[in-house]
């Protein structure tokens with residue numbers, strides 16, 4: 001392929017597609033390479049797309065995008081062996097424009113998003129692996145693809161290859177991710193009749209629920225999720241790779257634990273598994289973000305480690321980073337300068353956006369969880385035990401129940417330890 005492009009995008013996930021749409025819409029000659037058969041064919045995520053990032057590009061996208069349900073409830077479950085303590089927030093207003101988030105299936109959604117980039121003028125080349133970034137005098141000038149005669153040249157390459165980020169690792173921009181910097185997630189798509197979902201989750205019309213679950217990861221750093229789609233639920237578990245390999249646990253066993261938990265089992269009863277998928281997740285946050293801008297090169301989305309564990313965000317950060325990188329490429333084209341300096345408005349815009357501000361805010365959070373295993377193991381069961389003790393109406397005076405609950409707590413943790421852990425937890429998110 002001898003043609004030259006203004007912008008070469010590697011990877012047609014949310015980050016790459018947001019970048020390609022932005023540059024193509026501004027009239028820049030843009031090409032996207034995707035290794036999968038079509039965008040979304042190799043992609044998976046838990047299932048929540050927070051609406052704000054996409055509505056900045058497509059103000060009424062919910063009118064045309066293939067979305068599953070508008071999420072009106074966020075429910076948190078702390079599980080012990082046979083109990084659940086629940087925190088929940090539900091509002092009908094999240095079920096109306098401008099919406100908060102939608103459950104989404106990537107095979108459909110990424111395909112739709114790619115269509116928007118192509119409509120804007122981008123050329124999408126599927127089933128093509130970018131094997132290498134071509135360098136000249138320290139500047140990225142193109143990509144080497146797996147196709148015959150497959151070197152393609154351009155002014156800027158936007159790397160949106162996702163968490164593996166092999167291309168930027170090869171350039172020495174970052175080291176291989178360590179086991180405490182990435183997680184592994186497994187997910188099943190379980191089909192259920194629409195009416196069953198409405199009844200079991202107390203939903204009306206197109207409303208959906210996002211459930212986040214702690215206490216089913218055998219004490220490893222991680223959590224589980226369950227999101228409702230139109231006629232299926234997405235259920236899965238994600239854990240830090242280091243823990244999974246140290247504990248020699250097969251992620252498949254974790255999803256079985258979850259599905260067989262007495263609180264979860266009735267929610268999926270009668271359903272049949274339609275899909276099983278596994279994927280890595282960047283988990284280290286702010287401290288692992290590589291330099292985002294280089295001569296002729298920008299890095300966006302998961303390839304830049306842009307996810308926030310505590311809030312379950314990733315796809316929205318990918319879309320925003322892709323859009324901002326696209327806008328920087330447009331500016332660089334106007335100025336005829338694709339050096340790191342000419343592309344620096346990407347880094348500046350990111351620093352000003354919620355993406356970097358939030359990542360900075362939660363920079364110690366993953367480490368806090370990792371070094372305080374009790375949060376994911378001991379505390380959910382302890383909390384359930386105490387709540388059960390206090391709530392059970394069994395003829396014991398309440399004052400005695402409260403004393404018993406205090407004793408249960410003290411047996412496991414001193415007040416001093418509790419305060420110390422709470423203080424460190426608080427510090428990790430401020």
Ligand SMILES: Cc1cc2nc3c(=O)[nH]c(=O)nc-3n(C[C@H](O)[C@H](O)[C@H](O)COP(=O)(O)OP(=O)(O)OC[C@H]3O[C@@H](n4cnc5c(N)ncnc54)[C@H](O)[C@@H]3O)c2cc1C
Pocket residue numbers: 010011012013014015016033034035036039040042043044045046047048049050128129130131160161162163184185186187236237238279280281300301302303306307312313314315316318
């Ligand atoms: C289990 C799990 C649950 C998650 N849940 C959520 C959630 O509920 N909400 C949320 O916001 N985020 C969630 N995330 C995170 C979210 O999936 C990512 O943050 C988001 O997909 C990042 O988008 P991206 O475009 O950067 O990368 P990706 O979506 O990974 O896309 C990368 C694309 O690049 C292609 N590619 C890779 N290498 C090459 C190459 N060399 N040449 C050509 N093409 C290439 C891939 O095929 C892919 O299409 C979850 C992740 C996992 C694993």
